[in-house]
Amino acid sequence: MKKILAIALAIVMVIGLVACGGAKGGAKGGAKDVKVSVFWYDESDVYLSSVRTALNKELDALGVEYDNQYAAGDQAKQLDQIKTAIAGGSNLLVVNVVTSGSPDVAQEILDAAGEIPVIFFNRAIGTDGSDLPILKDAKTTCFIGTDAPEAGHMQGKMIGDYVVANYDTIDLNGDGTITYAMMKGDEANVEAIYRTQYGVEDANAILKAAGKPALKYFDASNPDCYQVDLNGQWSAAAAKEYMDTNFVTYNAAANNMIELVICNNDGMAEGVIASLQEKGYNVAGAHVVPVFGVDATDNAKALISEGAMTGTVKQDADGMAAAIAQTVKAVSEGKTPVEALAALNDERFSIASDCNGKLYVAYAPYTG
Numbered sequence: 127m128k129k130i131l132a133i134a135l136a137i138v139m140v141i142g143l144v145a146c147g148g149a150k151g152g153a154k155g156g157a158k159d160v161k162v163s164v165f166w167y168d169e170s171d172v173y174l175s176s177v178r179t180a181l182n183k184e185l186d187a188l189g190v191e192y193d194n195q196y197a198a199g200d201q202a203k204q205l206d207q208i209k210t211a212i213a214g215g216s217n218l219l220v221v222n223v224v225t226s227g228s229p230d231v232a233q234e235i236l237d238a239a240g241e242i243p244v245i246f247f248n249r250a251i252g253t254d255g256s257d258l259p260i261l262k263d264a265k266t267t268c269f270i271g272t273d274a275p276e277a278g279h280m281q282g283k284m285i286g287d288y289v290v291a292n293y294d295t296i297d298l299n300g301d302g303t304i305t306y307a308m309m310k311g312d313e314a315n316v317e318a319i320y321r322t323q324y325g326v327e328d329a330n331a332i333l334k335a336a337g338k339p340a341l342k343y344f345d346a347s348n349p350d351c352y353q354v355d356l357n358g359q360w361s362a363a364a365a366k367e368y369m370d371t372n373f374v375t376y377n378a379a380a381n382n383m384i385e386l387v388i389c390n391n392d393g394m395a396e397g398v399i400a401s402l403q404e405k406g407y408n409v410a411g412a413h414v415v416p417v418f419g420v421d422a423t424d425n426a427k428a429l430i431s432e433g434a435m436t437g438t439v440k441q442d443a444d445g446m447a448a449a450i451a452q453t454v455k456a457v458s459e460g461k462t463p464v465e466a467l468a469a470l471n472d473e474r475f476s477i478a479s480d481c482n483g484k485l486y487v488a489y490a491p492y493t494g
Contacts (some may be wrong), residue, residue: 261483282328
């Protein structure tokens with residue numbers, strides 16, 4: 127009898143071990159079985175700092191093992207980091223690519239990853255549909271970000287409506303034309319390109335419909351009609367330096383003051399406002415030069431509340447973090463990245479009309 131019981135117990139133990147073995151180590155074993163490496167193009171980006179804080183909380187809640195790595199704006203360094211992470215056992219990669227808008231760079235990352243799933247986020251991996259061959263019906267990758275032109279269109283409408291409603295107040299020298307400065311975050315970034323284009327084009331369309339002159343770039347010698355952060359970091363420091371220099375020639379005493387400033391992000395808007403405030407503008411009781419940004423960071427919201435900043439476009443950091451984390455969870459449970467996107471059920475998210483491998487997190491205007 128004891129022998130029979132011993133045999134039965136051994137069988138139960140073997141069955142238990144087999145069952146446990148089948149649930150561990152593979153993609154289908156659950157979120158806790160993945161080792162996630164998250165790669166950021168730079169550590170200093172204000173908006174992405176908000177995404178990172180939210181994403182860390184989301185991944186902590188999932189109980190997954192993860193690490194954050196920073197490329198300091200160096201694509202070659204990021205690729206080396208990815209290869210090192212794979213060699214160290216990472217089996218799910220979340221990549222904020224350094225070189226935005228380049229399918230070749232994205233493909234190089236995918237080639238290094240092999241069968242390991244890659245979730246690209248925030249910085250587009252292609253322009254004008256060039257990412258479709260990589261993302262459409264993909265088995266190992268997807269993109270989570272925003273519809274790049276949307277922020278530019280939204281910002282342009284906000285600016286146009288505001289200028290029409292406050293034209294005479296904005297027109298400091300009373301010449302009937304509003305002069306503007308444009309702060310571009312990065313020369314080649316897709317988001318920066320569209321924000322720079324549509325922030326002005328759409329505002330001018332509204333001005334034209336209202337019978338008002340188009341916005342005029344303040345420096346006739348600059349055919350680009352923008353000033354760009356040459357380090358590609360969308361930084362407050364770069365924007366402040368530009369504005370400080372602009373003020374030397376373009377100021378109220380010379381009757382050619384910059385009357386409106388458009389920024390690709392809130393970080394650059396902060397730099398512009400710091401420069402304006404040093405000259406006595408955009409403080410309580412003084413003239414406010416309208417400054418517009420994108421992101422709706424906490425600092426920007428505070429500046430809008432104080433009356434120092436006019437408006438921004440909310441780029442939902444919490445929403446992007448949630449989309450990434452939910453996709454990580456679904457991929458860890460055995461879904462392909464594209465299947466993971468399709469399974470997300472949240473009004474903040476939408477699948478791109480041209481590609482089932484792209485998920486967009488919605489923008490929204492913010493004026494306080």
